[in-house]
Amino acid sequence: MTHILCVVGARPNFMKMAPILTALKAEGFAVTLVHTGQHYDAAMNDVVFEQLKLPLPDVNLEVGSASHAQQTGDVMKRIEPVLLEKKPDAVLVVGDVNSTLAAALVAVKLGIKVVHIEAGLRSRDRTMPEEINRILTDQISDILFTTEREAHANLAAEGVPSDRVVFAGNVMIDSLRANLASAVPPSQSVGQPLAVRGYAVATLHRPSNVDNAGILGPLLGVFRKIATSMPVVFPLHPRTAARIQEHGLTDFLHAPGIIVRPPASYLAMLGLMEGAALVLTDSGGIQEETTALGVPCLTLRENTERPITVSEGTNIVVGTDPEAIYAAFVDITTKGGKRGRVPEYWDGLAARRIAAALKARL
Numbered sequence: 001m002t003h004i005l006c007v008v009g010a011r012p013n014f015m016k017m018a019p020i021l022t023a024l025k026a027e028g029f030a031v032t033l034v035h036t037g038q039h040y041d042a043a044m045n046d047v048v049f050e051q052l053k054l055p056l057p058d059v060n061l062e063v064g065s066a067s068h069a070q071q072t073g074d075v076m077k078r079i080e081p082v083l084l085e086k087k088p089d090a091v092l093v094v095g096d097v098n099s100t101l102a103a104a105l106v107a108v109k110l111g112i113k114v115v116h117i118e119a120g121l122r123s124r125d126r127t128m129p130e131e132i133n134r135i136l137t138d139q140i141s142d143i144l145f146t147t148e149r150e151a152h153a154n155l156a157a158e159g160v161p162s163d164r165v166v167f168a169g170n171v172m173i174d175s176l177r178a179n180l181a182s183a184v185p186p187s188q189s190v191g192q193p194l195a196v197r198g199y200a201v202a203t204l205h206r207p208s209n210v211d212n213a214g215i216l217g218p219l220l221g222v223f224r225k226i227a228t229s230m231p232v233v234f235p236l237h238p239r240t241a242a243r244i245q246e247h248g249l250t251d252f253l254h255a256p257g258i259i260v261r262p263p264a265s266y267l268a269m270l271g272l273m274e275g276a277a278l279v280l281t282d283s284g285g286i287q288e289e290t291t292a293l294g295v296p297c298l299t300l301r302e303n304t305e306r307p308i309t310v311s312e313g314t315n316i317v318v319g320t321d322p323e324a325i326y327a328a329f330v331d332i333t334t335k336g337g338k339r340g341r342v343p344e345y346w347d348g349l350a351a352r353r354i355a356a357a358l359k360a361r362l
């Protein structure tokens with residue numbers, strides 16, 4: 001029986017891995033799940049695992065939070081003995097977090113095939129830690145599955161042979177489709193009435209946005225301005241909560257109309273996004289989820305590695321200038337926002353395509 005060792009580390013990995021595990025098992029693969037422990041808080045980890053019905057990991061490396069070098073190094077040191085003991089035929093990694101690169105690097109040096117899900121996405125911003133993780137993981141992967149066709153051109157430009165690359169679609173949207181019917185109604189998750197299309201959702205966690213008070217302050221300022229027109233639900237990532245404290249910006253959290261919440265569970269976030277008038281975010285996954293839901297999204301970054309959410313979906317990459325963000329908000333609320341369509345193969349069947357392709361190739 002072909003044995004695939006699957007690795008998760010951080011929250012955005014979990015919704016990608018859940019449908020893959022199901023599909024691999026259905027194809028008859030033996031599967032081991034390793035959690036690196038990069039995310040460990042109950043809100044970031046346990047609740048999401050439970051909602052996605054992910055099996056408990058066979059191994060938890062418990063690396064926790066640290067600098068990039070330390071976190072990446074700890075995953076590498078701790079996963080090597082696991083790979084030596086379990087001897088999988090392939091290691092499957094998803095996305096672009098530090099755990100993704102660390103596990104891939106150890107596997108390739110042990111002569112184990114590396115499978116990368118969500119390959120080929122590029123922001124072309126090398127100050128973004130995830131961009132480095134993407135480029136390097138793709139270089140050392142044997143089988144690369146993509147979510148959009150532009151990724152194939154990116155990989156070709158970096159010399160990745162095309163016979164390694166398979167267009168499979170978006171596994172994150174598999175999870176969305178499988179769970180949407182169980183989404184928590186927005187009023188229930190925030191504990192106060194919220195009208196459908198009568199509120200905004202905001203999320204921030206990228207170091208480039210939250211570590212610098214000169215960027216974070218104005219972003220919180222524009223949320224406060226938007227909140228004078230409609231409530232803004234603001235689930236706080238632990239990094240963002242810490243930086244708001246450090247930068248002395250807590251006043252923003254008490255502004256009228258700003259509804260601050262701890263990190264939303266997966267099913268709560270689905271419900272919040274589905275009913276929102278718009279979503280303001282610096283997340284990668286949320287750009288995709290709003291496109292799948294047809295809800296307008298303002299991406300508070302200068303670039304995106306997911307261009308199909310702009311060319312076909314509901315996403316606008318607006319940047320971090322508060323005036324531009326506010327103007328885009330007004331545009332959406334007065335004109336109804338961008339109407340997108342759901343991209344090719346974002347159809348709930350991506351994980352099945354991946355499992356079938358692996359069956360043929362491994």
Ligand code: UD1
Pocket residue numbers: 010011012038039040041042044045065066096097098099129130205207237238239242284
């Ligand atoms: C990581 C990923 C990012 C992904 C994000 C989703 C990398 C380089 N980044 O960023 O791509 O979008 O996850 O959340 O891998 N913390 C907790 N509890 C936790 C996890 C984190 O309190 O369970 C706090 C710690 O203070 C930590 C900080 O959040 O220092 C950052 O965590 P880390 O995993 O290093 O990166 P993220 O910013 O979450």
